[in-house]
Amino acid sequence: ETVLTQFPATLSVSPGERVTLSCWASQSVGSDLAWYQQKPGRAPRLLIYGASNRATGVPVRFSGSGSGTDFSLTISSLQSEDFAVYYCQQYNNWPPVTFGQGTRLEIK
Amino acid sequence: QLVESGGVAVQPGGSLRLSCAASVFKFEDYDIHWVRQAPGKGLEWVSVISWDHTTTFYADSVWGRFTISRDNTEASVFLHMNNLTPEDTGLYYCVRNQRFCSKRCYQKNAFDIWGQGTMVTVSS
Numbered sequence: 001e002t003v004l005t006q007f008p009a010t011l012s013v014s015p016g017e018r019v020t021l022s023c024w025a026s027q028s029v030g031s032d033l034a035w036y037q038q039k040p041g042r043a044p045r046l047l048i049y050g051a052s053n054r055a056t057g058v059p060v061r062f063s064g065s066g067s068g069t070d071f072s073l074t075i076s077s078l079q080s081e082d083f084a085v086y087y088c089q090q091y092n093n094w095p096p097v098t099f100g101q102g103t104r105l106e107i108k
Numbered sequence: 109q110l111v112e113s114g115g116v117a118v119q120p121g122g123s124l125r126l127s128c129a130a131s132v133f134k135f136e137d138y139d140i141h142w143v144r145q146a147p148g149k150g151l152e153w154v155s156v157i158s159w160d161h162t163t164t165f166y167a168d169s170v171w172g173r174f175t176i177s178r179d180n181t182e183a184s185v186f187l188h189m190n191n192l193t194p195e196d197t198g199l200y201y202c203v204r205n206q207r208f209c210s211k212r213c214y215q216k217n218a219f220d221i222w223g224q225g226t227m228v229t230v231s232s
Contacts, residue, residue, distance in 0.1 A: 032216070034218040044219075087150065087151055089218070089219075091217035094165075094217060095167070097153040099152070102150050
C-alpha cells in the first residue's frame with residue numbers, strides 16, 4: 001500500500017499570504033496525484049488532478065506540482081474561503097486508492 | 109449529482125445497505141467508489157465497482173464483509189455491509205471517477221463528483 005504523508009498537519013496563516021502544502025508518497029505514484037479541499041460539514045471538492053491540473057471551476061490561485069514521490073499544493077494569495085482541510089490522494093498504485101491524513105489551514 | 113441514503117444507527121454485528129442514486133450524467137459510463145470518513149478523521153477508500161459491474165475491489169478493512177453492486181437501469185450503486193463493527197462508523201460518500209475522452213475514453217481514480225454522504229453509526 002502506498003502511504004501518503006502530508007506536512008505540516010496544521011498551518012496558521014494570514015489572508016493574502018502565499019502557502020505551500022506538501023505530500024510525500026512512500027513509493028512513486030508518477031503524476032497520479034490529486035488534491036481535495038474539505039470545509040466543515042461539506043464533502044471534499046476536487047482541486048487538482050494529475051499532480052498539476054486544475055479541476056473545473058478551481059481558481060487560478062491554486063496550483064499543484066511534483067511527480068514521483070514529492071508533491072505540493074500552492075495557494076498564491078489566501079482568501080477567507082480557503083481556510084479548510086486539504087487532502088492529497090494517489091491513484092497510481094491501487095487498489096487501494098490512498099489518502100494523506102490531511103493538512104488543516106487555519107487563520108492566524 | 110450523487111445522492112446517498114440508507115445510513116442509520118445499528119448494533120455491532122448488524123447489517124446495512126447503503127444506496128447511491130445518480131442523476132444528470134451518463135451513469136453507465138463511470139466506475140463508482142465508496143469513500144468513508146470517521147468522525148473528526150480523514151478519508152478512507154472503501155470499494156469500487158466498474159462501469160459494467162464486472163470488476164470490484166475492496167479495502168482490506170472491509171473485505172469479506174462488504175459487497176458493492178450497481179444497477180445501471182436505475183442509475184444506482186449499493187453497498188451491502190455485514191458484520192458491522194464500531195470501526196465502521198462514519199460518513200459514507202459515493203464518488204465518481206474522472207473520465208477523459210479523446211480518440212478513446214479512459215478513466216482515472218480521481219473523484220470529481222461527491223455525494224453529500226450518509227451517516228452510519230455502529231454502537232451498542
